[in-house]
Amino acid sequence: MSTGLVHDYLLVMRGAERTFAAMADCWPTSDVYTLLYDPHGTQYKFARHNVTASYLQYLGLRQSNFRRALPLFPRAAESLPVQDHDVIVSSSSAFAHGIRVAPGAAHVCYCHSPFRYIWHERERGCSEVPKAVRPVLTRVLDRLRDWDRRAAASVTRYIANSEVTRSRIQEFYGRDCALIHPPVDVDRFELGEPEDYALVVTEIVRHKRVDLTLEAARRAGQRVKVVGTGPELADLRERFADTAEFLGRVPDGQLDRLYSNARMFIMSNVEEFGIAAVEAQAAGRPVVAAAAGGALETVIDGETGVLVAPGDVEALAEAIRYTDFDSFSPHAAQMNARRFSVDAFKQSLRDEVAKAAGTFSALETPVPVAA
DSSP states (O other): OOEEEEESOBSSOSHHHHHHHHHHHHSTTSEEEESOBOTTTTTTTTTTSOEEEOGGGGGTOOTTTGGGGGGGHHHHHHHSOOTTOSEEEEEESSSGGGOOOOTTOEEEEEESOSOGGGTTTHHHHHHTSOGGGHHHHHHHHHHHHHHHHHHHHTOSEEEESSHHHHHHHHHHHOOOOEEOOOOBOGGGOOOOOOOSOEEEESOOOGGGTHHHHHHHHHHHTOOEEEEBOOTTHHHHHHHTTTTEEEEESOOHHHHHHHHHHOSEEEEOSOOSSOHHHHHHHHTTOOEEEESSTTHHHHOOBTTTEEEEOTTOHHHHHHHHHHOOGGGSOHHHHHHHHGGGBHHHHHHHHHHHHHHHHTOSTTSOOOOOOOO
């Protein structure tokens, strides 16, 4: 039997793309399909696979502007030529679960989140566009929601990346699903000597609430280094130039050192999982996070970090100002992070895919997992 792999868009290497890279390692000779593909932006992680992008590739869309083509994505996903495969494993936070597989083929979807802008963050998405455009956007989102429900009904088995995602899949799609936490390359980090800066690693978009983090840090008198880019970067750079340093995207080696030498890592947004918070713990650093979503599964309050009320800038500022971060054990943080290793993820994923396909022996031989 033939296995195909699908991801929404392969333009940069963020948490979802790193997860998909681990998925692709499970089936190293399988074809990969995606709406948009940038080999350089994804650091050539998928170079050994035959990668097929949708016809949207010819529009020249990149990470900075691909959202403009939002209404075109559903049909592009349906057009991906995956029908020669008996098993499809998709990685979706929006459109990849809407592919059209061959009759009788198994489709296993690893869901990072149901598409946030048509479900749980619809109002926020509308607030980010000019008022004159909102009626048109509302109609587009209505059509996308209808399409999304139909797409969900065609998936053989869902796998959620966290409890909050599993709950949303049940609420929005009426589907039960398995739970497998995303993989984190915990072995790449080393302990360092903490310096007096807080670290933020995220896409700089409105729903990530980087503004809340920076405002809280300013009130607490804490310097911040921000890794990431996005449409909110210019505005935040101007507003917080006195307390924050914006580094853009950085190579993995530099990022590893930033984690290891940070006084703390801050994640004020409610994340479905939050890979960066686990990476920070793998580097031995405590995390300050919103007490909701994935942080409830990845951060041990009082032992590997501090959990604060979501959206409360003053509570976050107080946690940054008054917590004794030197009292946290780097080794406890590292041990906690090891629960989310790449090997554990791969084994669990292969097992779930095999269940959906009906037999282990029918699948393409995967890469062995280290003992």
